[in-house]
Amino acid sequence: xxxxxxxxxxxxxxxxxxxxxxxxxxxxxxxxxxxxxxxxxxxxxxxxxxxxxxxxxxxxxxxxxxxxxxxxxxxxxxxxxxxxxxxxxxxxxxxxxxxxxxxxxxxxxxxxxxxxxxxxxxxxxxxxxxxxxxxxxxxxxxxxxxxxxxxxxxxxxxxxxxxxxxxxxxxxxxxxxxxxxxxxxxxxxxxxxxxxxxxxxxxxxxxxxxxxxxxxxxxxxxxxxxxxxxxxxxxxxxxxxxxxxxxxxxxxxxxxxxxxxxxxxxxxxxxxxxxxxxxxxxxxxxxxxxxxxxxxxxxxxxxxxxxxxxxxxxxxxxxxxxxxxxxxxxxxxxxxxxxxxxxxxxxxxxxxxxxxxxxxxxxxxxxxxxxxxxxxxxxxxxxxxxxxxxxxxxxxxxxxxxxxxxxxxxxxxxxxxxxxxxxxxxxxxxxxxxxxxxxxxxxxxxxxxxxxxxxxxx
Numbered sequence: 001x002x003x004x005x006x007x008x009x010x011x012x013x014x015x016x017x018x019x020x021x022x023x024x025x026x027x028x029x030x031x032x033x034x035x036x037x038x039x040x041x042x043x044x045x046x047x048x049x050x051x052x053x054x055x056x057x058x059x060x061x062x063x064x065x066x067x068x069x070x071x072x073x074x075x076x077x078x079x080x081x082x083x084x085x086x087x088x089x090x091x092x093x094x095x096x097x098x099x100x101x102x103x104x105x106x107x108x109x110x111x112x113x114x115x116x117x118x119x120x121x122x123x124x125x126x127x128x129x130x131x132x133x134x135x136x137x138x139x140x141x142x143x144x145x146x147x148x149x150x151x152x153x154x155x156x157x158x159x160x161x162x163x164x165x166x167x168x169x170x171x172x173x174x175x176x177x178x179x180x181x182x183x184x185x186x187x188x189x190x191x192x193x194x195x196x197x198x199x200x201x202x203x204x205x206x207x208x209x210x211x212x213x214x215x216x217x218x219x220x221x222x223x224x225x226x227x228x229x230x231x232x233x234x235x236x237x238x239x240x241x242x243x244x245x246x247x248x249x250x251x252x253x254x255x256x257x258x259x260x261x262x263x264x265x266x267x268x269x270x271x272x273x274x275x276x277x278x279x280x281x282x283x284x285x286x287x288x289x290x291x292x293x294x295x296x297x298x299x300x301x302x303x304x305x306x307x308x309x310x311x312x313x314x315x316x317x318x319x320x321x322x323x324x325x326x327x328x329x330x331x332x333x334x335x336x337x338x339x340x341x342x343x344x345x346x347x348x349x350x351x352x353x354x355x356x357x358x359x360x361x362x363x364x365x366x367x368x369x370x371x372x373x374x375x376x377x378x379x380x381x382x383x384x385x386x387x388x389x390x391x392x393x394x395x396x397x398x399x400x401x402x403x404x405x406x407x408x409x410x411x412x413x414x415x416x417x418x419x420x421x422x423x424x425x426x427x428x429x430x431x432x433x434x435x436x437x438x439x440x441x442x443x444x445x446x447x448x449x450x451x452x453x454x455x456x457x458x
Contacts, residue, residue: 003048003081004041004113005170009106012044017100018167019046020091029088032296036084050084076118076156079179086175093171093200103167110170112161116142118182119157126157128210129177136162172200180217189220190289192262194229206233260439261289264449267438268354268384269293271453272300275382277352281306283340283374284358288316295320295333303333304350310337341369347378354384357449360409375429375454383431383454385422386438388412391445415446422452430457 007015016023023040034052041047086093097104119125126139138160144151163170176197179185197218198205205211211233219225268290272280278301282290285305294300307313313335317323322330338344340355341362353374362370374383390412393399404412413421415435422433431454437447 002050002113002115003085003174004045005048006045006111006113007108008044009108012042014100014103015044015046016040018092018097018103019089020097021046021088029084031084031087032080036088038088048081048084048088050080052080076116078118078182079185081114082175082178085171089171092167093175095168105166107164107166109164110162110167112159112170112174114159114161117157117159117178118155120155120183121181122155123157125181126159129180129214130161130173132209133173133204134163134165169204173204175200176205176214176218180214183217183220185220189222189225190262190292191225191228193219194225194232197229198232260448264356264386264438264451265290265293267436267451268356268386269297271384271451272352272354272382273297275352277350277380277382278302279350279352280304281347281350281353281378281380283353283355284361285316285335286312288319290354290356291316291320291333295329301332302350304346305333305335306338306340306347307335308337308339313337340373341366343373343377347373350378350380352382352384353378353380356384356386357388359385360387360404360406360412363410371425371428375425375431379429379456381456384451385454386449386451387418389418389437389446389448389450390414392442392448394445395442395448413450415450418450418452422454426454431455432457 005015009015013023019038021027021038021040023043026037026039029036029038031050034050037049037051039047039049091097095104123139123141126137130137140158142154142156142158143149144154197215201214205214208214212230215229215233216226219229272294276299278299280294280300280303282294282303282305285291285307286309288305291303291305294303305313305316307316317335320333322333322335336344336346338346340358355374359367359370374380388405388409391414393403393405393412396405399405419435422435425431426433433455434453436451436453438449438451439447441447
């Protein structure tokens with residue numbers, strides 16, 4: 001899988017500064033199920049080569065189930081190339097060049113060569129996507145078999161694209177449009193893909209005549225996601241009126257649209273990584289949203305998702321593709337149905353645990369039992385707890401006064417009440433705790449969610 005970017009811009013060494021890759025070195029990077037290699041065939045030409053192991057991909061990819069081990073992923077530039085561009089050339093794509101920042105504003109004449117691109121839509125789709133952005137296109141379609149040309153043409157093309165534009169624009173176009181050409185991605189698509197689409201499509205997507213087609217195919221035609229994305233396209237610059245989108249005021253400090261729940265998960269995920277833990281518990285894992293993030297990170301060698309709901313665990317099992325998973329994956333991640341208010345020896349031996357919006361679903365008279373199970377019995381080195389901040393409820397117009405955010409909540413605490421509870425836990429079980437807000441922070445009532453990070457006293 002090969003991508004080559006050339007330019008006639010002088011001095012030729014500027015390309016190396018823009019991409020943060022030294023022309024005299026061959027550099028290699030770990031990516032999902034393989035490696036990405038970057039080198040310069042000549043001074044003004046950079047090549048990105050992906051070396052994908054299709055067997056590892058089938059065994060280890062949690063979000064894309066393949067029926068067999070024979071596939072075209074090592075040879076064709078699709079969403080895997082898009083993922084590699086974002087990882088290897090992230091600084092250039094995000095408009096960062098520390099040594100020569102003035103280069104970022106310069107439009108250079110680029111020539112892009114893509115060997116073997118999968119296109120579900122043929123030559124007309126290529127022109128519909130790239131011509132409105134100013135590209136000159138040369139496309140060569142491959143036969144199904146070079147020796148038996150009468151079998152017809154395949155869906156694979158060699159592409160040569162020419163345009164004069166900034167490097168960040170070029171990389172953003174490729175990042176979004178490569179998976180759109182195929183109409184598929186090699187991973188499970190969730191709400192955070194909307195954020196990526198609009199972040200990388202800023203300045204051009206909203207004006208593209210095929211913006212709806214691009215949006216649909218980028219989001220794998222998932223109707224729930226495309227409806228949200230279309231609303232943002234229609235009301236450019238406004239926050240979508242949807243339950244899970246962060247409060248209207250959040251766009252002042254965060255232009256990217258992101259669901260509050262996703263923000264919680266990302267914050268907890270980052271804390272788990274920071275803890276250095278290899279064995280982690282997701283207590284109250286629900287349908288497995290945090291588990292899907294954890295399984296992608298190689299730091300986590302053993303993962304246990306725990307929930308009292310059998311139905312939720314079944315959904316998590318399906319979303320994680322555990323039914324047909326390899327033995328290696330099944331040994332790494334497991335699901336357990338049990339109550340967090342009863343001791344279970346299977347919770348022993350883990351270094352970190354997360355309870356994301358869980359404790360408020362426990363009756364107050366049973367909360368002490370949960371404390372004993374998690375902090376006293378299982379006793380991981382790090383425990384991360386998030387819960388709603390009831391002071392912020394006044395900011396939600398849909399909430400009546402003195403009502404909880406969810407019908408199953410048994411309580412919702414103020415920041416002072418949460419800190420008081422956490423301090424008692426630390427006193428009883430020899431932990432320390434640090435507090436963090438999650439979401440937009442209002443000067444009077446704080447953030448929508450609050451998080452406590454407990455560390456065991458050594």
